[in-house]
Amino acid sequence: MSNLEQAPPELVCQDEPGTGVTVLSARDVPLGGPRAIRVRRTLPQRARSLVGAWCFADHYGPSSTAMDVAPHPHTGLQTASWLFSGEVEHRDSLGTHAMIRPGELNLMTSGHGIAHSEVSTPETAVLHGVQLWIALPDEHRHTARDFHHYAPPRRELPGASARVFLGSLAGDTSPVPAFTPLLGAELVLEPGSQLVLAIDPAFEHGVLQDIGSLAVAGTPLNMGDMAYVAPGASRLELANTGAEPARLLVLGGTPFTEEIVMWWNFVGRDHDEIVAFREAWQAEAGQFGRVEGYPGARLPAPALPNIRLTPRRNPTEGHR
Structure with a gap:
């Protein structure tokens, strides 16, 4: 999904370990025009910009509003699309034409540049899901464009079930490759159930609530909230x-x-690089390729702010 904000803030992000469980509350963001999809954006925010390499988290729906996101660019990241209900048609400049369905991962790697579109199908009555971005490390951010589709099996746990779409959890491992150590999984807990999962203490974790009444280590969450757990927890x-x-x-x-510097749909390393990405997209340069089969114009990039994109200091985590 594109970040359709007309004045997207620049973000220079570097997280440091914290302690305990911290609740990150989402902000409401309208994406698009009069029939905008409203999303709950949990990452990035001033309290925390990344969880591992996860640098963007939008939670949307359940909604009867159709999704129609015209071709738009990405650099320096992977997009992980995960649906709870509905169906979305994906096209990209790699030549991929795929459907996004509930319980199935679509992972697109931008490398130095890719473009894609996302349109919900006419049969979709209720759209509900998440759009996640993963920052690519410097040594891999100019890698070739790529796309992976994976339907993880449902694993039964005591009072719960899990689908592991990236990394390893509860005895399951996803075959989808990652450029940094990552974990991504959907869990469903039965009413009144409690579940204790062994996790990698080298990881930091974020628990993003979708539906129901959930507490993490006794801390209650609301829809769209994320409970952040610092490294060191097992x-x-x-x-x-x-x-x-x-x-x-x-x-x-x-x-x-x-x-990293995030602005609009780009992840870069400094102001000048973001400017170059924007200029290349506006000039329809070959860096991003072309999306075939979308019946409309591509998205223009918004105007850059009138100041140089500079680091945004996080008052609680000491971002630099």
Whole structure:
């Protein structure tokens, strides 16, 4: 999905380990025009910019509003699309034409540049899912464009079920390759159930709540909230405190120590690089390729701010 904000803030991000469980509340963001999809954006924010290499998290729906995101560019990242309901048609400049369906991962690698479009199908009555971005480390951010589709099996756990789409959790390992150590999984907890998961203490983790009543280590969450767990923890305590199933995503990874600049749909390393990416997209340069089969114009890039993109200091985590 594109970041359709008309005045996207620049973000220079570098996270450092914290302690305990911290709740990151989402902000409401309208994407698009009059029939905008409204999303709950949990990452990035001033309290924390990344969880591992996960640098962007939008949670949307359930909504009857159709998705129609015209071709737009990406650099320096991977997009991980995960649906809870509905169906979305994906096209990209690699030549991929694929469907995004519930419980199935679509992972697109931009490398130095890719373009893609996303359109919900006419049969979709309710659209509900997440769009996640993963920052590529410097040594791999100019890698070739790529695309992976994976439908992880459902694994039954005591009072819960899990689908592991990246990394390893609860005895399952995804075959999808990653450029940094990562974890991505969907869990559903039965009403009143409690679950303790063994986790990698080298990772930091984020638990993103979707539906139901959920507490992480006794800390309650609301829809779209993320519970951040710092490196050093070897177990993750989850509890469904309600009478309906609770669904969540667990995202994790080793702390991403490289400084990155995020603006619009680009991940770069400095102001000048972001300017060059924008100019290349506006000039329809070959860096991003062409998306075939989308019946409309591509998205223009918004105007850059009138100041040089500079690091944004995080008052609680000491971003530099």
